[in-house]
Amino acid sequence: xxxxxxxxxxxxxxxxxxxxxxxxxxxxxxxxxxxxxxxxxxxxxxxxxxxxxxxxxxxxxxxxxxxxxxxxxxxxxxxxxxxxxxxxxxxxxxxxxxxxxxxxxxxxxxxxxxxxxxxxx
Amino acid sequence: xxxxxxxxxxxxxxxxxxxxxxxxxxxxxxxxxxxxxxxxxxxxxxxxxxxxxxxxxxxxxxxxxxxxxxxxxxxxxxxxxxxxxxxxxxxxxxxxxxxxxxxxxxxx
Numbered sequence: 001x002x003x004x005x006x007x008x009x010x011x012x013x014x015x016x017x018x019x020x021x022x023x024x025x026x027x028x029x030x031x032x033x034x035x036x037x038x039x040x041x042x043x044x045x046x047x048x049x050x051x052x053x054x055x056x057x058x059x060x061x062x063x064x065x066x067x068x069x070x071x072x073x074x075x076x077x078x079x080x081x082x083x084x085x086x087x088x089x090x091x092x093x094x095x096x097x098x099x100x101x102x103x104x105x106x107x108x109x110x111x112x113x114x115x116x117x118x119x120x121x
Numbered sequence: 122x123x124x125x126x127x128x129x130x131x132x133x134x135x136x137x138x139x140x141x142x143x144x145x146x147x148x149x150x151x152x153x154x155x156x157x158x159x160x161x162x163x164x165x166x167x168x169x170x171x172x173x174x175x176x177x178x179x180x181x182x183x184x185x186x187x188x189x190x191x192x193x194x195x196x197x198x199x200x201x202x203x204x205x206x207x208x209x210x211x212x213x214x215x216x217x218x219x220x221x222x223x224x225x226x227x228x229x
Binding site: 037044045046047050059060061062095104105106107108109110111112113114 | 159210212213215219220221
């Protein structure tokens, strides 16, 4: 079955960097767009980024543009989120989610369990 | 950007009740809308896509309707496992794609 497992979260100081990973199985990773969505403590869901199946097209929320970068390694079935210049308001649970072969498709299909990023001095 | 206004923000209901949650879009999004259920400490789970298509494996007591700017999620007979927070998501056209604020369904 489809599985997505995030890793790489932790506590980081403001201004520092972190890289999240999302290892997937159970589907042909190279054929699907992939999403990152986050949820600040006690808050709702916020779309962060999406990457096309071939990794060529990427879109970002305005709040993360220029600081967060999405990529995928189709040979390793892994999605990444490089997070630079982290701010306090980046504190959240970060979820990866499977999309459809095209962007935006029908949005986010299956989600991972999430990884927690805490930005604190 | 398209704004999604979800209502109510919370509701109390009893097992067996019919529950309706509404999302309104700030402009037409055709039927580019999904509904998600999230239980505490868990990842969201998609219930509905394309406004009214039931996700595989989701019980038939869940249904979605609407198009354009007004959408509803209906639970025909609330079950104990349905107490959760529900979100709508619009994915029309170009980003950003936006979620509603959420509706927390609690036990009366």
